[in-house]
Amino acid sequence: MELTQRQQKILAAVIELYIATGEPVGSKSLCETLDFNVSSATVRNEMSNLSEMGLLEQPHTSAGRIPTEKGYRVYIDRLMKRPGITGDEKRYIDSLILPSAYDPEKLLDGVAKILASMTKFAAVSTTPSGESAVIRAVQLVQTSRRTAMVILMTSAGTMKSRVFHCDFDITPEILRVFFRMLNEKLIGVPVSSVTPAYIQSLAASMGDMAMMISSALMAVADAAQESMQSEVCLNGEINLLFYPEFGQEEIRRIMDFLSRPADLCRLLSKQKDDVRVIIGQESRRPELSDSSVIVSRYNVGGRDAGAIAIIGPMRMNYGRIISSVEYLSGSVGRMLTELMDLE
Amino acid sequence: MELTQRQQKILAAVIELYIATGEPVGSKSLCETLDFNVSSATVRNEMSNLSEMGLLEQPHTSAGRIPTEKGYRVYIDRLMKRPGITGDEKRYIDSLILPSAYDPEKLLDGVAKILASMTKFAAVSTTPSGESAVIRAVQLVQTSRRTAMVILMTSAGTMKSRVFHCDFDITPEILRVFFRMLNEKLIGVPVSSVTPAYIQSLAASMGDMAMMISSALMAVADAAQESMQSEVCLNGEINLLFYPEFGQEEIRRIMDFLSRPADLCRLLSKQKDDVRVIIGQESRRPELSDSSVIVSRYNVGGRDAGAIAIIGPMRMNYGRIISSVEYLSGSVGRMLTELMDLE
DNA sequence: AGTTAGCACTCTGACACACCGAGTGCTAAA
DNA sequence: TTTAGCACTCGGTGTGTCAGAGTGCTAACT
Numbered sequence: 001m002e003l004t005q006r007q008q009k010i011l012a013a014v015i016e017l018y019i020a021t022g023e024p025v026g027s028k029s030l031c032e033t034l035d036f037n038v039s040s041a042t043v044r045n046e047m048s049n050l051s052e053m054g055l056l057e058q059p060h061t062s063a064g065r066i067p068t069e070k071g072y073r074v075y076i077d078r079l080m081k082r083p084g085i086t087g088d089e090k091r092y093i094d095s096l097i098l099p100s101a102y103d104p105e106k107l108l109d110g111v112a113k114i115l116a117s118m119t120k121f122a123a124v125s126t127t128p129s130g131e132s133a134v135i136r137a138v139q140l141v142q143t144s145r146r147t148a149m150v151i152l153m154t155s156a157g158t159m160k161s162r163v164f165h166c167d168f169d170i171t172p173e174i175l176r177v178f179f180r181m182l183n184e185k186l187i188g189v190p191v192s193s194v195t196p197a198y199i200q201s202l203a204a205s206m207g208d209m210a211m212m213i214s215s216a217l218m219a220v221a222d223a224a225q226e227s228m229q230s231e232v233c234l235n236g237e238i239n240l241l242f243y244p245e246f247g248q249e250e251i252r253r254i255m256d257f258l259s260r261p262a263d264l265c266r267l268l269s270k271q272k273d274d275v276r277v278i279i280g281q282e283s284r285r286p287e288l289s290d291s292s293v294i295v296s297r298y299n300v301g302g303r304d305a306g307a308i309a310i311i312g313p314m315r316m317n318y319g320r321i322i323s324s325v326e327y328l329s330g331s332v333g334r335m336l337t338e339l340m341d342l343e
Numbered sequence: 344m345e346l347t348q349r350q351q352k353i354l355a356a357v358i359e360l361y362i363a364t365g366e367p368v369g370s371k372s373l374c375e376t377l378d379f380n381v382s383s384a385t386v387r388n389e390m391s392n393l394s395e396m397g398l399l400e401q402p403h404t405s406a407g408r409i410p411t412e413k414g415y416r417v418y419i420d421r422l423m424k425r426p427g428i429t430g431d432e433k434r435y436i437d438s439l440i441l442p443s444a445y446d447p448e449k450l451l452d453g454v455a456k457i458l459a460s461m462t463k464f465a466a467v468s469t470t471p472s473g474e475s476a477v478i479r480a481v482q483l484v485q486t487s488r489r490t491a492m493v494i495l496m497t498s499a500g501t502m503k504s505r506v507f508h509c510d511f512d513i514t515p516e517i518l519r520v521f522f523r524m525l526n527e528k529l530i531g532v533p534v535s536s537v538t539p540a541y542i543q544s545l546a547a548s549m550g551d552m553a554m555m556i557s558s559a560l561m562a563v564a565d566a567a568q569e570s571m572q573s574e575v576c577l578n579g580e581i582n583l584l585f586y587p588e589f590g591q592e593e594i595r596r597i598m599d600f601l602s603r604p605a606d607l608c609r610l611l612s613k614q615k616d617d618v619r620v621i622i623g624q625e626s627r628r629p630e631l632s633d634s635s636v637i638v639s640r641y642n643v644g645g646r647d648a649g650a651i652a653i654i655g656p657m658r659m660n661y662g663r664i665i666s667s668v669e670y671l672s673g674s675v676g677r678m679l680t681e682l683m684d685l686e
Numbered sequence: 687a688g689t690t691a692g693c694a695c696t697c698t699g700a701c702a703c704a705c706c707g708a709g710t711g712c713t714a715a716a
Numbered sequence: 717t718t719t720a721g722c723a724c725t726c727g728g729t730g731t732g733t734c735a736g737a738g739t740g741c742t743a744a745c746t
Contacts, residue, residue, distance in 0.1 A: 026709050039719050044710070062709050062725045102506050137484045141496055144683070149502065151494060153484050159492065161502055163445045163682065238598040241591070248584065255581040339506065340487070369738055382690050387739070405697045405738050
């Protein structure tokens with residue numbers, strides 16, 4: 001697809017004006033914003049050409065033009081200028097993240113909050129997947145006469161706990177034995193291999209001890225399973241209620257989609273690039289056919305770990321939002337790497 | 344306010360018909376549902392009386408009647424029949440709660456989910472306040488060469504953790520010393536008294552050890568503060584989008600209110616009774632002037648601990664919902680009591 | 687005195703209709 | 717190739733009409 005210099009300028013101007021006002025852009029009003037002097041008729045001809053190329057469309061015959069998905073795509077890929085994020089903004093963002101930088105889940109939840117309040121869209125983040133993590137430590141704490149808590153720490157920096165119940169009174173000695181046993185058998189083991197089957201075989205290898213410790217082992221398996229799943233943090237869904245382009249019906253569909261962590265996670269995990277924009281139907285999700293998603297994967301210790309994203313109407317200031325998402329993505333990665341001492 | 348037998352029946356019938364259909368109730372259609380034979384004119388007269396008493400109102404002059412807040416109040420307090428929850432329902436609910444009954448936060452979050460899906464309204468729950476809890480155990484786990492995690496367990500059954508960083512390499516011996524010290528000084532101490540000031544004085548009493556351990560102590564203080572706050576779990580906000588009585592504007596106001604945990608928590612903590620219905624303006628919250636809240640406090644170990652609630656349009660099936668909330672509230676209390684071994 | 691039938695009145699919501707204005711596409715001239 | 721001019725299209729708004737549902741009131745009835 002060939003676009004003359006002028007066509008590029010006009011396409012960009014239409015999109016930027018439409019993003020700013022939300023109204024279909026007519027030839028006359030566009031003329032005034034252009035930095036070269038042509039008549040509205042000329043602009044009309046060019047707009048007509050752009051329509052034929054599928055970059056612009058008209059909501060109805062005698063209305064101004066609005067960008068198509070393809071139009072946005074061209075704009076984002078080739079025409080848009082991306083304002084870098086300022087030092088002040090960076091400092092502001094950092095000051096907001098820092099307080100929650102002591103735990104992966106809290107951190108990602110905080111990031112989603114910040115992103116939502118900065119962009120006024122809905123924000124999503126996923127915690128690092130613990131799939132490839134190994135068990136770093138197992139702790140035991142007695143919580144009552146016959147119950148105790150097992151705490152599992154992984155190399156992904158997560159900590160999961162489970163309470164388990166015994167049929168006998170737990171003494172410090174028993175707990176010590178349990179502790180030694182669990183640590184001996186489990187430290188360094190990948191969480192992904194701590195399956196019920198694995199626990200079975202472990203129990204079998206313990207002889208008569210197995211009976212006593214079985215509930216603790218089950219608790220460990222449970223915690224290990226949980227530590228593998230990446231958590232999805234959602235924030236700022238309310239923001240979407242304020243965009244007139246979303247009617248009752250769209251809002252419901254989007255909200256419904258957002259409330260399904262599995263689908264959300266799938267959408268974000270498919271992405272490979274550093275920061276990607278998914279416009280409308282490109283997501284192949286009917287619920288998002290009126291929305292755009294800006295997603296960025298982040299790395300921890302040099303490896304792909306999770307994603308942060310925003311979801312909003314197609315009509316958004318892509319340049320600004322992309323910069324924010326990109327910067328936050330980098331920050332998250334750095335902070336998590338530091339938190340886990342992997343640098 | 345005196346209500347004749349017939350007025351009571353008519354008021355109840357109007358409210359029940361309105362709840363069922365959502366349409367203002369006219370005299371003629373009401374006549375057909377009444378179990379005694381009177382003409383529509385008679386019903387009209389009685390409805391007129393009920394309007395004068397402020398129990399019914401008309402959206403406009405020539406429309407049917409809808410209940411006022413006062414009308415709902417009278418209905419709920421004196422006229423409504425409350426269907427008990429069936430054994431099947433109980434079993435169903437229990438089977439859903441059980442899987443998350445190992446941790447207070449998970450449990451309450453699960454309860455909110457269940458309540459939202461059962462009632463199709465927005466559901467809120469608060470975790471037990473840890474204000475009066477004492478420290479039950481402190482654990483330390485090394486997470487990297489110079490960082491470790493402190494885990495605080497309280498008598499309220501919660502577990503909070505913080506990572507802290509030292510300026511020196513952490514050895515198992517140092518960790519052991521820290522561990523003995525922290526447990527010696529902190530077990531049995533109320534979390535509410537673990538303030539920065541308290542930590543200061545504790546550090547002072549430790550002499551030259553204080554320097555080394557100070558970051559660990561700060562982490563403990565942090566975790567203690569966090570364990571005091573009760574978490575607010577929110578679920579099913581999306582459900583509210585499906586009630587035609589909520590327009591864009593109302594939805595926004597309600598969602599905005601729901602997104603402020605502090606306000607939400609305040610609303611729920613003011614309640615004293617077992618289960619209470621707050622109709623519209625009774626909440627003294629403009630955001631909720633079109634909604635009803637059904638809230639029930641729950642007890643743990645015989646003491647008031649937290650609340651669960653639903654928020655929906657005024658037009659709801661109060662009897663059914665109250666029963667559900669009441670049952671869940673009891674279940675939560677029982678499970679938490681058991682979880683914390685306080686029975 | 688309470689109840690009922692009848693009737694005039696009120697108000698909403700749906701529909702049709704006309705009109706305005708913004709914007710277009712086309713044509714012919716520059 | 718660009719521009720001015722013009723006829724045309726279409727959505728949105730405002731007005732008028734009409735049917736339907738429901739009321740309040742009055743007078744008759746039990």
